[in-house]
Amino acid sequence: QQPVQSPQAVILREGEDAVINCSSSKALYSVHWYRQKHGEAPVFLMILLKGGEQKGHEKISASFNEKKQQSSLYLTASQLSYSGTYFCGAAPPSQGNLIFGKGTKLSVKP
């Protein structure tokens, strides 16, 4: 079951904040966040494990609510370079593959 991302798209001015949400109907072991710019490969941003461990870039923060099977990515003081499509990838227990959402397109304007 594909995770659901919201919003589908968001436009920001430089310096503004944004939250991108990802929810799954199935139990998850971990949630992975990626950013993809047009014509490029997805770039790893953050991984959150069941139990609270996480690993990612210093300037990116995220949360994982295990009970609700939801994750949120927090982008603060946005920069032009934050523009791109953000994908969450859900990893079910005992499975190594990722099931990706449809993505959230973020545009940061000067």
Added chain:
Amino acid sequence: DAGVTQSPTHLIKTRGQQVTLRCSPKSGHDTVSWYQQALGQGPQFIFQYYEEEERQRGNFPDRFSGHQFPNYSSELNVNALLLGDSALYLCASSLRSGVYNEQFFGPGTRLTVL
């Protein structure tokens, strides 16, 4: 430290043909996963290889097959190409025994089927 590499970058084929895409994982990684990404969509899992065996498979027909070599590199083969196979094919590598199992993607191969 080389990241994930894929070849070729672009490929144009006609319906019914066969294609082979190649992937070299990031140094130190032992697991390779393949994804298909249609325009405007998230990547869709095709299959994953570890220790030269297919370990998991997504909802893709048998026309999609793969291989992993002793040096951990991998190939994706698609037979009897259909127009709907046109997509960006992404390879991702990871370390199976790693705690976090983060996957790193290559630049992809853009396949166009005419």
